[in-house]
Amino acid sequence: MAESLAPPPAGTALDEPPHPDAPETGDLAVASQWQLMWQAFSRHKVAKVCGVITLAIYLVALLAPFLAPYPGSFHDADYTYAPPQRLELFDEGSFRPHVDGLIMTQDPATLELEFERDPSTTIPVGLFVQGAEYKLLWLIPMDRHLIGPIDPEIGPVYLLGADASGRDLLSQIIHGTTVSMSLGLVGVFFSLILGVVIGGISGYVGGRLDSAIQRLMELIMSIPTIPLWMALFAAVPPSWGPLQRYFALTVVISLVGWVGMAREVRGKFFAVRGEEYVQAAVADGCSQQRVMFRHMLPSFTSHIIANLSLSIPAIILAETGLSFLGLGLQAPTVSWGVLLEQAQSVRAISTAPWILLPGIPVVVTVLAMNFLGDGIRDAADPYSN
Structure with missing residues (x-):
């Protein structure tokens, strides 16, 4: 009996100090899902740096009139x-x-x-x-x-030089940050609503309705993205103003971007609809809407947030591509894609290569938000580590 209570010999695994970033065992046992997610995310150094960069970019978008030397309409x-x-x-x-x-x-x-x-x-x-x-x-x-x-x-x-209209390129890039970054947020908001509602109904109800929704999503995914955007945006009247075209472009991008979110939500609803707490809510007489959005949806909210963080750069790239082709936003609206539209001319690039500078914030933003999204996605399932 005395031998069983003897301390282990020195040099064993019990003498090794814990990892400095590892949470305490007691704290881990009572930690909430968000606390576990934050602890996992804090160990992702690249994601933290990219999170700071993303916050700085959104700060530029909010303070654009103060940071820019000239207003967006200035030209000489x-x-x-x-x-x-x-x-x-x-x-x-x-x-x-x-x-x-x-x-x-x-x-x-x-x-x-x-x-x-x-x-x-x-x-x-x-x-x-x-x-x-x-x-x-x-x-x-x-x-x-x-x-x-x-x-x-x-x-x-x-x-940073001037463009074809004599506008300060530095001011235009800063003002374009507001439009491009806000369009990403608004587009993700519409995609979130469509994806959660349609994907939730598909995953919870199942049966023929699920099959019909899945065939519709497969049809949308089978159509090349850019031609589909072009066809949808061609229906926008040319007489619409900048604000109307802004929301029209947001809706057009969201009509395609909701499919990925819907498939993610559908899979999560399928995974949790057989859980005991869901069956208890049904037995208690809760309506289908309450079971779906009050009991099932909160259980995988972190996964939805991770999916959203990866969707924002895709929408920013979509706006940039459409505006570059002349099918999205148009002057006098200032966005990164509208500024890059001038780079279609090889002669303009050869004489003024600085007009390609609006592409740098696009690359930096997309890379930063993708790395940030990867960190959030990995942290959304802290039990996998």
């Missing part, structure tokens, strides 16, 4: 395809941020307009400068911008 036809101006921090040994002016010349052989630096003209650049009026968060009237020219009368400041 005298600076068409003006090159990026280098920001100089010092002038004659003193700290004085500025950019050099630009002189437009014409090549006598090709008659092509070119821009050259004009060191004799300096345009001071400052922080929190006074500029065009706007409403911060659509509520607070302001006229201060994070960065911009101190004296706009001297000349414009194009830190």
